[in-house]
Amino acid sequence: MRVAMIGTGYVGLVSGACFADFGHDVVCVDKDAGKIAALKQGEMPIYEPGLAELVASNVRQGRLAFSTELEAPVREADAVFIAVGTPSRRGDGHADLSYVYAAAREIAAALAGFTVVITKSTVPVGTGDEVERIIRETRPDADAAVVSNPEFLREGAAIRDFKHPDRIVVGTRDARAKEVMAELYRPLYLNAAPILYTGRRTAELVKYAANAFLATKVTFINEIADLCERVGADVQEVARGIGLDNRIGPKFLHAGPGYGGSCFPKDTVALIKTGHDHEAPLRIVEAVAAINDQRKRAMARKVAHAVGGQLRGKTIAVLGLTFKPNTDDMREAPSIALITALRDMGAIVRAYDPAGMEQAKRELPDILCCSGPYAAAEGADALVIVTEWEQFRALDLDRLKGVMKQPVMVDLRNVYRPEEMARAGFVYESVGRPPVRRDPVS
Ligand SMILES: NC(=O)c1ccc[n+]([C@@H]2O[C@H](COP(=O)([O-])OP(=O)(O)OC[C@H]3O[C@@H](n4cnc5c(N)ncnc54)[C@H](O)[C@@H]3O)[C@@H](O)[C@H]2O)c1
Numbered sequence: 001m002r003v004a005m006i007g008t009g010y011v012g013l014v015s016g017a018c019f020a021d022f023g024h025d026v027v028c029v030d031k032d033a034g035k036i037a038a039l040k041q042g043e044m045p046i047y048e049p050g051l052a053e054l055v056a057s058n059v060r061q062g063r064l065a066f067s068t069e070l071e072a073p074v075r076e077a078d079a080v081f082i083a084v085g086t087p088s089r090r091g092d093g094h095a096d097l098s099y100v101y102a103a104a105r106e107i108a109a110a111l112a113g114f115t116v117v118i119t120k121s122t123v124p125v126g127t128g129d130e131v132e133r134i135i136r137e138t139r140p141d142a143d144a145a146v147v148s149n150p151e152f153l154r155e156g157a158a159i160r161d162f163k164h165p166d167r168i169v170v171g172t173r174d175a176r177a178k179e180v181m182a183e184l185y186r187p188l189y190l191n192a193a194p195i196l197y198t199g200r201r202t203a204e205l206v207k208y209a210a211n212a213f214l215a216t217k218v219t220f221i222n223e224i225a226d227l228c229e230r231v232g233a234d235v236q237e238v239a240r241g242i243g244l245d246n247r248i249g250p251k252f253l254h255a256g257p258g259y260g261g262s263c264f265p266k267d268t269v270a271l272i273k274t275g276h277d278h279e280a281p282l283r284i285v286e287a288v289a290a291i292n293d294q295r296k297r298a299m300a301r302k303v304a305h306a307v308g309g310q311l312r313g314k315t316i317a318v319l320g321l322t323f324k325p326n327t328d329d330m331r332e333a334p335s336i337a338l339i340t341a342l343r344d345m346g347a348i349v350r351a352y353d354p355a356g357m358e359q360a361k362r363e364l365p366d367i368l369c370c371s372g373p374y375a376a377a378e379g380a381d382a383l384v385i386v387t388e389w390e391q392f393r394a395l396d397l398d399r400l401k402g403v404m405k406q407p408v409m410v411d412l413r414n415v416y417r418p419e420e421m422a423r424a425g426f427v428y429e430s431v432g433r434p435p436v437r438r439d440p441v442s
Helices: 010-021 033-040 051-060 071-076 098-110 127-138 158-163 175-184 186-190 200-231 235-243 264-277 283-306 334-344 357-363 373-377 397-403 418-423
Strands: 002-006 025-029 064-067 079-082 115-119 144-148 168-171 195-198 315-319 348-352 382-385 408-411 427-429
Touching: 002 010, 002 071, 002 098, 010 025, 010 051, 010 064, 010 079, 010 158, 033 064, 051 064, 051 158, 071 098, 079 098, 079 175, 098 115, 098 127, 115 127, 115 175, 127 144, 127 200, 144 168, 144 175, 144 200, 168 200, 175 186, 175 195, 195 200, 200 235, 200 264, 200 283, 264 283, 283 334, 283 382, 283 408, 283 427, 315 334, 315 373, 334 348, 348 373, 373 397, 418 427
Parallel strands: 002 025, 002 079, 025 064, 079 115, 115 144, 168 195, 315 348, 315 382, 382 408, 408 427
Antiparallel strands: none
């Protein structure tokens, strides 16, 4: 099949490279000329494990190309994916669909022969109807079917997720479009990934409902963690205790500093707006979004508490800035609100992230960027683990103690064990577990 992927960001680039790897002919299109020029040189615009190799091998084999021009790839395509951004609209939190609609107009103008136009971007219910209307208005003669095919990949494990999805959701009632979609995903179907065919509006809602549910699960365990701290229980044991129940499941039960990233924050808010528009308020999701917003700044108070209450003039080392490990994505990362709050309280912040330093500098121009975890810890009154990169899991605690002003760790991802930190002589605070507040032992 010939595929045009419009939008070559995290989703478009990974999906395009994976479809090429399945044997399809793919052109990834983007308006950002710098991005396309870099990709043509073999440079990845994002950090995603395994992506550079996957792209290089498919380019070499002639199945994957990049372009800033949409017209020719769309004209020749059997399937055109819309994978452009749908950020929160300034002011009201609705999904900003201007990129999707602009792409739909351009696609419509270039269509030739029967073409399936597929929305892969996360879009509110009814967007497919509007995309179809735009296409009909722009090109009444076009033979196109508009399909919803939301993407569920996770940054940091995107290739694996795309190639081994739990399910593929295809929203269309059009028989010809179903055939094209089945052919596109045939290699996955052979791996027994279920394809769920639904109506278009249903498919659009599946994506938001999934993200809102996962955000709710995270927020639920975060609140249970707060309760654990008050009553002397251990949230990790509670999570295991409930997660072993098959009806609940163990995933997304890791207490932490609150969810962030390019999807959960904007998608929960957009779903809330959709609920209001249709007079079906989603009160649970409203509570989740509000609780999560407050949580990130509350983590700064936890840091203040660990250093004795006052942050003014204190030096705080922050390890991990991206919203999760194995990505350079800083969108809505909890580190941003946390560091802003630390600075508001008068702290000096030294920071290190394995992949996100460049992006972080744009978001947080006032932090001192360090070359590694021990450099960040130099002279610090406390060290805070915000993102659980592998390389922060086995830090040399003696070395840390040697460079820090005082051995205080606030572990917002529960990477270390309190007993181990007590043995190493650290004051140690984590999330939903008993703190270690004893005087350092020798
Ligand atoms: N990032 C994720 O983990 C993830 C996961 C699932 C779904 N999604 C959804 O997928 C969509 C894309 O997300 P992303 O993170 O890949 O976004 P992104 O911002 O990384 O990439 C979007 C790209 O689209 C390009 N673009 C915008 N308008 C264009 C046009 N008219 N023609 C060509 N290119 C255009 C931009 O230049 C940009 O490179 C969003 O709706 C998002 O919610 C993202």
